[in-house]
Amino acid sequence: MTRHGRRLEETTLTVWQVVELARHASRPYSLDYIRRLAPDFIELHGDRISADDPALVAGVGTWHGRTTVFLGHQKGRSLKERVARNWGMMHPEGYRKALRLAHHAAKFGFPIISLIDTPGAYPGAGAEERGIAAAIARAIMEWFRIPVPIVAAVIGEGGSGGALGMGVADRVIMLENSIYSVASPEAAASIVWRDNSRKVEAAEQLQLTSRDLLAMGVVEEVVPEPEGGAHMDFDAAARVLDEALFRHAQPLLAQPADVLLQHRYERFRYIDSLIHAEPHFGPKID
Amino acid sequence: MQLAKVQHEVRMAGAKLPPIALPTNCPGCGVSLDPEALRKHAYVCECGHHFRLGADAWIILLADRGSWHERWGDVRSHDLLNWKVPKPYQATIDQLADEGLNEAVRTGTCTLGGRPIWLAAFDFRFVGGTLSIVAGERLARGMEQAAASGLPYLLVSASGGARMQEGVLALMQMAKVNAAVGRLHSSGVPFFSVLTDPTFGGTAASLALLADINIAEPGAAIGFTGPRVIKQATYADLPAGFQSAEFQLARGQVDMVVLRTELRRLLAHLLEMYP
Numbered sequence: 001m002t003r004h005g006r007r008l009e010e011t012t013l014t015v016w017q018v019v020e021l022a023r024h025a026s027r028p029y030s031l032d033y034i035r036r037l038a039p040d041f042i043e044l045h046g047d048r049i050s051a052d053d054p055a056l057v058a059g060v061g062t063w064h065g066r067t068t069v070f071l072g073h074q075k076g077r078s079l080k081e082r083v084a085r086n087w088g089m090m091h092p093e094g095y096r097k098a099l100r101l102a103h104h105a106a107k108f109g110f111p112i113i114s115l116i117d118t119p120g121a122y123p124g125a126g127a128e129e130r131g132i133a134a135a136i137a138r139a140i141m142e143w144f145r146i147p148v149p150i151v152a153a154v155i156g157e158g159g160s161g162g163a164l165g166m167g168v169a170d171r172v173i174m175l176e177n178s179i180y181s182v183a184s185p186e187a188a189a190s191i192v193w194r195d196n197s198r199k200v201e202a203a204e205q206l207q208l209t210s211r212d213l214l215a216m217g218v219v220e221e222v223v224p225e226p227e228g229g230a231h232m233d234f235d236a237a238a239r240v241l242d243e244a245l246f247r248h249a250q251p252l253l254a255q256p257a258d259v260l261l262q263h264r265y266e267r268f269r270y271i272d273s274l275i276h277a278e279p280h281f282g283p284k285i286d
Numbered sequence: 287m288q289l290a291k292v293q294h295e296v297r298m299a300g301a302k303l304p305p306i307a308l309p310t311n312c313p314g315c316g317v318s319l320d321p322e323a324l325r326k327h328a329y330v331c332e333c334g335h336h337f338r339l340g341a342d343a344w345i346i347l348l349a350d351r352g353s354w355h356e357r358w359g360d361v362r363s364h365d366l367l368n369w370k371v372p373k374p375y376q377a378t379i380d381q382l383a384d385e386g387l388n389e390a391v392r393t394g395t396c397t398l399g400g401r402p403i404w405l406a407a408f409d410f411r412f413v414g415g416t417l418s419i420v421a422g423e424r425l426a427r428g429m430e431q432a433a434a435s436g437l438p439y440l441l442v443s444a445s446g447g448a449r450m451q452e453g454v455l456a457l458m459q460m461a462k463v464n465a466a467v468g469r470l471h472s473s474g475v476p477f478f479s480v481l482t483d484p485t486f487g488g489t490a491a492s493l494a495l496l497a498d499i500n501i502a503e504p505g506a507a508i509g510f511t512g513p514r515v516i517k518q519a520t521y522a523d524l525p526a527g528f529q530s531a532e533f534q535l536a537r538g539q540v541d542m543v544v545l546r547t548e549l550r551r552l553l554a555h556l557l558e559m560y561p
Binding site: 121123124125127128129130131132133134136137138140141142144145160161164165167168180181182183187188190191192193196201205206207208212213216218264265268269271272 | 367369370449461462466467468471486488496510511515538
C-alpha cells in the first residue's frame with residue numbers, strides 16, 4: 001500500500017525485469033504524458049546563454065485550471081529522434097534551461113512538474129568542457145530557492161546526478177516500473193567490479209526499484225501502472241499519474257513560500273532519517 | 287605541461303605530516319623519491335607533482351597547531367543495503383576503520399592563521415573518498431553550524447563521487463549537502479573550496495565547485511564523468527590534460543591553481559580579506 005491508500009499490487013518481476021520495463025522502447029516518454037496532462041502545452045526553448053538542450057523538454061500548459069511549468073527528460077522513439085534527443089541525457093545547457101524556467105515559474109507563481117527519465121547526464125567530452133559538474137551542482141542548489149510548489153515524478157529511468165539535477169522537489173513520486181539509482185546498473189558494475197557485464201548483480205544490490213525507494217523513505221508514493229506496464233495503455237498510465245501528481249500538488253498550492261522552502265530543505269536534509277532510525281534496515285520488501 | 291620548480295618553503299603549522307604510501311619514483315619526473323624530504327615539502331615533488339594526502343595530513347597542514355577540534359567523529363557508516371558482492375560492504379568499512387581511517391570526510395573547527403574556521407577534508411583512502419550518508423551528514427551539519435555561527439567554511443575535496451554501496455541514499459547526499467551550501471551562501475559566510483586529485487562525480491556535482499572561491503591543486507583531475515567511462519561511452523580520444531586543474535581554470539570552473547606549499551599562506555590571507 002502507498003501512503004495514500006492506493007493499492008499497489010505485489011510484483012513477481014525480477015529486479016532486472018523491472019530495469020528492462022523502465023527502459024522499454026515503447027514506454028511513454030515525458031511528452032506523451034505532458035500532452036495528456038495539459039493538451040494546450042506550449043514548448044519553450046533555450047537557456048538564454050548559448051543553446052537549447054533537446055534532451056530536456058520544457059514549457060507551459062494548463063493543468064487543472066492553472067498555468068503550470070512542465071519539465072521532462074525526453075528520449076526519442078526512432079533512431080533519428082533518439083540521436084536528436086541524445087537519449088534523454090542532458091548537457092549543461094539543459095540544467096540552465098531548467099533553472100531559467102524555474103525562475104520563470106517563480107516570477108508568475110506557477111507550480112512546476114518535473115518528469116524524470118534519463119540514464120544520466122551526458123558522459124561525453126563536450127559536457128565536461130562546458131562544466132556539467134558545476135551545472136548539476138548549481139541546479140541542485142537553486143531548486144531549494146524556487147518559491148513555488150514542485151512535484152517530481154520518475155517515469156522511467158532515474159539515473160544518477162543527471163536525474164537528481166531535475167529531482168529536487170517538494171514531493172517525489174515514482175511510477176511502479178521505474179528505477180532511481182546512484183548510478184546505472186552498468187556504471188555501478190563498472191565501478192565496483194570493473195566489469196559492466198555484472199549489471200544484473202549490481203541492479204539487485206542497488207535497491208533501485210520504486211518499492212525499494214518507497215521503503216527507504218526517499219519517495220512519497222509509488223503510482224501503479226496498467227497491467228503489463230505503462231506502455232500497454234498510455235492513456236490509462238497518464239490518468240493515474242495525473243491524479244497522483246495533482247493529489248500531491250494540491251496541498252502545496254496553499255502553502256506560504258517560506259513554509260514550502262523550509263519543508264523542501266527538511267525533506268532532503270533528513271531524507272536518510274528512516275535509515276538512522278533503523279540501523280539494521282536492509283532486507284528488501286517484496 | 288611543465289611546472290615551475292617548487293621553491294617556496296612550506297609554511298606549516300608546526301606539526302609533521304604523517305608518512306604516506308609513496309611509489310619509489312615520482313610519476314611526474316621519474317626521480318627516485320626521498321620520503322623524508324618529501325614529507326617536509328608537503329609531499330610535493332620538486333617537479334611540481336602533488337602526491338595525494340589523507341584527511342589527517344590536511345588537518346595537520348591547514349589547522350594551527352593544537353587548534354583542531356573534531357566533530358561527529360563517532361558517527362559511523364553501516365551496511366544498509368545488505369551489500370554482499372564482490373565484497374561485503376560491512377567488511378570493507380570495518381577493515382578501513384581498523385586501519386585507523388574515519389570515513390571519507392572528517393570535519394571540525396580549528397584556527398588557520400589565528401582565524402577560527404570550519405574545516406572539512408575528504409579522505410580518498412576511505413572507499414575512494416566517496417560521499418556516503420555519514421560523509422554527507424558531517425558536511426551538512428558543519429555547514430549549518432558555520433552558517434549559524436558566521437565562521438568561514440573551508441573544504442578540501444578528494445573524491446570519486448557518491449558511494450555505490452549506499453545506493454540511492456548516497457545520491458541523495460548531493461541534495462542534502464547542496465541544501466546546506468545554499469544556506470551557507472545566504473548567511474553571507476565565506477566558503478573556500480580546495481579541489482585536489484581527484485574530485486569527480488557526485489562530489490564535483492555538489493559542493494566542491496560551488497564555493498565563493500574554488501582553488502585547485504596543480505595537475506589535479508577534476509570533472510563529472512571519469513576519463514575511462516567517457517572513452518567507453520563515446521569512443522572519444524581525450525587530449526592530454528583533459529579535466530586537469532589547468533583545463534578547469536581555462537574553462538572558468540576554478541579561480542586559481544595553487545601549489546600546496548603556497549596554500550596555507552593564501553588561505554590565511556583570504557581569511558583576512560573576507561572577515
